[in-house]
Amino acid sequence: MDSVSDTPVTIATLRAGDEVNAVFACSRKERLMSRAGTPYLALELRDRTGAITARVFRDADVAAARFERGDLVQVEGRVERFREELQLDLRAIAKSEDADPASFLPVAYRDLDELDGFLEHLANEVHDAEFGKLLAAFLDDATFRAAFRRAPCTRNGHHAYLGGLLEHTVAVGTLALEACQLHPRLNSDLLLTAAILHDAGKVQEFTYGAEIGLSEPGRLLGHVELGLRLIDARSTGLDVERRLALSHCVLTHHGPDAAPQRRFGSAEALALYRLNALDATVKGALEHGLD
Structure with a gap:
């Protein structure tokens, strides 16, 4: 297929x-039969401005093998009017390998560069050398950093847009910093490190195309387990006491039921749970209304 204009x-x-020679998101894909008994594809294509139905009549089964529902697809065809509605009669369609999902998915309103700066500031507030090395192992990793910047926080709940994870993490980290000033007995290095890393597993939880989907690791393990594995892989220089304390905070940030004893093992774990819930529920209410 020719390149996009x-x-x-x-x-x-x-x-x-x-x-039309363009890239759209395929949000519906059905194989149907015409009155003549030949197969055709009935599709819905979307971008940020709207949706349009599309049909593939020529070599429908061959075309169907080139993409799946949920893919970003490059199409060639002509806009026709059918029953007073516009529809695309497609000559060619295939999965687009280089289209940017950010052009089709909702994105954060806040400036991501600014949020990145806030994240750096929060990391610099961790003064414990061992926790600082662990954070550097994450934040100095360009691949992780790019994935962290892109990821949403959820698919349909709070911060359900690209950049949502970074926005939520900065919010929880800021709340953690304030909590430590109000309660000096909290271990600020532990709580702030946990606040920054508590959702790190979400960089592996999602897929991006016509919609935000779940990866196989995300579906089978979930972001908490994925995050603990990422921390374990980068915490070889962390002593046992720090590693256990941090892992417990991450494990229980949705509540104590995930802990073996079904209770919080530290005030920092309790604080992270409450601060995470505060940002998530307030943001959810602002975005979707009160239940």
Whole structure:
């Protein structure tokens, strides 16, 4: 297929008769039979401006093997009017390997560079040398950092958009910093490290295409287990006491039921649980309303 035009094509601007060579998100895919008994594909294509139905009549089964529902797809075709509605008659369709999901998925309103700066500031507030080395092992990793910046916090709940994980983490870390000033007996290095890393596993939890999906590790293990594995892999220089204390905070940040004794083992774990819930529930109420 030819490359996409430099001029962006959006669904909202399509008109009958337009020739289209563009990338859209495929949100529906069905194999149907025509009255003549031949298969065709019935699709729904989306971008941020709207949705349009599409049909593939020629070599439908061959075309169907080139993409799945939920993929970003590059299409070639013509806009037709059918029963007073616009529809795309496609000549070609295939999964797009280099389209940016950020063009099709919701993204954070807040500036991600600014949030990255806040994250660096929070990490610099950790003065314990061992915890500091652990945070550096994460934040100095360009691959992890890019994935952390892109990830949402949830698929349908609070911060359910690209950049949501970074926004939520900065919020929880800021609350943790304030809590330690109000309660000096808290171990601020432990709590702040846990606040920064408590959702680290979410960098491996999601997939990105027409929608935010779950990866196989995310579906089978969940972000808490994935996060603990990431911490274990990077904490070889951390002593047993620090590693256990941090792991307990991460393990119980959704509540004490995940702990073997079904109770919090430290005030820092309790604080992280409450601060995480505070940001998540307030953000959820602001985005979706009160239950």
